[in-house]
Amino acid sequence: MATFVFRNQTVEPFxxxxxxxxxxxxxxxxxxxxxxxxxxxxxxxxxxxxxQLAQEIESYNAKLDLVLDAAGDKPFIVFSLxxxxxxxxxxxxxxxxxxxxxxxxxxxxxAATRHNVKWVDFGEFTSRYDSFMLINWKYYLMSQTMLNPKxxxxxxxxxxxxxxxxxxxxxxxLVLDLDNTLWGGVLGEDGIDGIQLGGDYPGKAYSYWQKxxxxxxxxxxxxxxxxxxxxxxVQEAWDKNAAMVxxxxxxxxxxxxxxxxxxxxxxxAEELNIGxxxxxxVDDNPAERELVKQLLPQxxxxxxxxxxxxxxxxxKSLVDKYFRIYAVTAxxxxxxxxxxxxxxRKAEQSRFTDIEDYLYSLDIAIDVIPADAHNLPxxxxxxxxxxxxxxxxxxxxxxxxxxxxxxxxxxxxxxVRDRFGDNGITGTVFLKPxxxxxxxxxxxxLSCRILGRGIEEAFFKxxxxxxxxxxxxxxxxxxxxxxxxxxxxxxFDRMGMTCVDQGSDGTKCYQMELNDIFEIKNYYNIRVx
Amino acid sequence: xxxxxxxxEVTTASxxxxxxxxxxxxxxxxxxxxxxxxxIELEPEEIAEMTDFSKVIEMLKTKL
Numbered sequence: 052m053a054t055f056v057f058r059n060q061t062v063e064p065f066x067x068x069x070x071x072x073x074x075x076x077x078x079x080x081x082x083x084x085x086x087x088x089x090x091x092x093x094x095x096x097x098x099x100x101x102x103q104l105a106q107e108i109e110s111y112n113a114k115l116d117l118v119l120d121a122a123g124d125k126p127f128i129v130f131s132l133x134x135x136x137x138x139x140x141x142x143x144x145x146x147x148x149x150x151x152x153x154x155x156x157x158x159x160x161x162a163a164t165r166h167n168v169k170w171v172d173f174g175e176f177t178s179r180y181d182s183f184m185l186i187n188w189k190y191y192l193m194s195q196t197m198l199n200p201k202x203x204x205x206x207x208x209x210x211x212x213x214x215x216x217x218x219x220x221x222x223x224x225l226v227l228d229l230d231n232t233l234w235g236g237v238l239g240e241d242g243i244d245g246i247q248l249g250g251d252y253p254g255k256a257y258s259y260w261q262k263x264x265x266x267x268x269x270x271x272x273x274x275x276x277x278x279x280x281x282x283x284x285v286q287e288a289w290d291k292n293a294a295m296v297x298x299x300x301x302x303x304x305x306x307x308x309x310x311x312x313x314x315x316x317x318x319x320a321e322e323l324n325i326g327x328x329x330x331x332x333v334d335d336n337p338a339e340r341e342l343v344k345q346l347l348p349q350x351x352x353x354x355x356x357x358x359x360x361x362x363x364x365x366x367k368s369l370v371d372k373y374f375r376i377y378a379v380t381a382x383x384x385x386x387x388x389x390x391x392x393x394x395x396r397k398a399e400q401s402r403f404t405d406i407e408d409y410l411y412s413l414d415i416a417i418d419v420i421p422a423d424a425h426n427l428p429x430x431x432x433x434x435x436x437x438x439x440x441x442x443x444x445x446x447x448x449x450x451x452x453x454x455x456x457x458x459x460x461x462x463x464x465x466x467v468r469d470r471f472g473d474n475g476i477t478g479t480v481f482l483k484p485x486x487x488x489x490x491x492x493x494x495x496x497l498s499c500r501i502l503g504r505g506i507e508e509a510f511f512k513x514x515x516x517x518x519x520x521x522x523x524x525x526x527x528x529x530x531x532x533x534x535x536x537x538x539x540x541x542x543f544d545r546m547g548m549t550c551v552d553q554g555s556d557g558t559k560c561y562q563m564e565l566n567d568i569f570e571i572k573n574y575y576n577i578r579v580x
Numbered sequence: 581x582x583x584x585x586x587x588x589e590v591t592t593a594s595x596x597x598x599x600x601x602x603x604x605x606x607x608x609x610x611x612x613x614x615x616x617x618x619x620i621e622l623e624p625e626e627i628a629e630m631t632d633f634s635k636v637i638e639m640l641k642t643k644l
Binding site: 061063064068189190192193194196203 | 586604605608609612615616623624627
């Protein structure tokens with residue numbers, strides 16, 4: 052991938068020469084367009100005149116904006132500024148720090164509002180070293196490279212990992228034990244007010260930990276409880292212990308019983324409709340951890356800290372290893388409440404005699420939306436993350452989706468809501484025109500959150516009707532088996548398509564004439580936008 | 581040196597003048613790599629003197 056780096060210092064030792072070209076020092080006059088992506092990697096210059104230095108840093112905002120506007124749509128990675136050499140002649144001199152903070156929040160803002168901009172926290176790298184290690188004055192004065200070139204190898208390793216996170220599939224669910232995990236002590240022995248939570252250490256450590264976990268759930272990670280306890284005791288603790296941060300409503304699933312934890316985890320994975328390999332299990336008891344490790348090797352089981360004061364670094368390591376992604380989408384944020392709404396739906400289901408009756412009662416509304424700049428990140432994210440209802444499991448980055456659109460493909464997504472909640476954008480289809488009359492289904496997927504309501508059928512048939520209106524008369528499709536998408540093996544058969552070829556690996560090719568309009572059940576309220 | 585310059589065409593006759601990849605930046609990378617792998621310190625003046633292969637070797641002899 053050809054990369055162009057905007058820089059104000061020598062950074063060649065860090066990004067190397069392979070496929071990388073560089074701007075002049077603090078030079079934005081040349082913006083080559085024959086590259087695949089841009090990187091903005093400025094360093095804070097050395098200048099004892101802090102007022103002047105602050106002004107110089109402030110000028111980077113406008114420069115970055117200018118370059119962004121001119122660089123167009125290509126991926127643009129902005130490194131945050133880190134002051135490697137903090138020189139303050141007077142105690143109250145904050146202008147430089149403020150200018151740096153200003154630039155960094157500007158960069159975060161840009162990443163949030165422009166789909167092609169990603170922000171990289173350079174401080175995450177530099178915070179691992181002390182200032183003597185970070186700057187090598189000899190090399191700085193010889194070659195204008197503030198960051199010690201001896202860190203080049205470590206920088207490259209870090210940078211590679213960071214880039215991998217751009218497309219990382221993070222874990223979806225964090226399963227927590229209660230006693231000596233979410234609070235200190237044992238509820239059944241110490242009582243509701245005897246457990247350690249809030250107040251001074253060690254209770255304070257558990258408060259911080261719970262608050263941090265709450266933040267995690269607000270960022271789209273499902274929290275769940277798996278504890279050997281009496282559920283009524285726990286409910287009482289949730290109700291009556293004033294220091295409790297995490298309560299019933301923050302958990303997407305609960306197993307508070309005396310069954311073995313492997314069985315409980317399996318049941319919760321099913322209830323939440325996620326894979327075991329999307330779960331992380333946290334328990335202070337090494338025996339429980341070992342049991343889960345042995346019986347469910349797909350589940351991640353990190354060691355639990357020995358001391359409560361180690362909980363915050365432990366939390367950070369959880370985030371770093373399992374739960375950080377580059378950008379949180381609105382769908383992520385609403386996820387826990389959606390999973391809870393799903394549990395309500397399941398309860399509702401048992402009260403109806405037939406499934407159609409039930410579906411009718413749900414008031415399901417499906418919006419079929421053509422791909423656009425707003426939903427494109429979510430569409431790419433779904434292709435990366437969806438495993439179960441996924442016919443071809445082709446993974447696309449945002450750029451590749453954009454490429455598909457540029458090549459004339461039809462890409463739709465669906466937003467689904469019902470009377471229990473808004474599921475947001477939860478399905479997509481990629482249609483690749485073969486010729487004027489024929490179109491091929493390149494990818495079709497639905498998030499597992501909305502399965503079990505016949506939405507896949509309504510969606511696909513709506514799309515086929517649209518294609519027919521567009522003049523297409525023939526549709527081709529393929530099912531590519533994976534370890535996880537077995538439930539879709541006969542989907543195209545059920546849609547009335549003819550299987551024309553079958554590979555020894557289970558791959559199936561289909562086609563169908565588009566002659567008639569497909570009828571869609573009237574309990575879906577479908578809008579084509 | 582081959583690794584730093586990214587070319588196999590490094591010989592005892594190579595110098596900053598006749599080796600295209602041996603530019604000032606890679607020269608510093610070379611110095612940095614030598615410092616690290618041999619656990620020595622090179623002064624800026626010394627780095628500046630190492631303009632060809634034999635001078636690099638000479639400099640290293642004084643350090644080891």
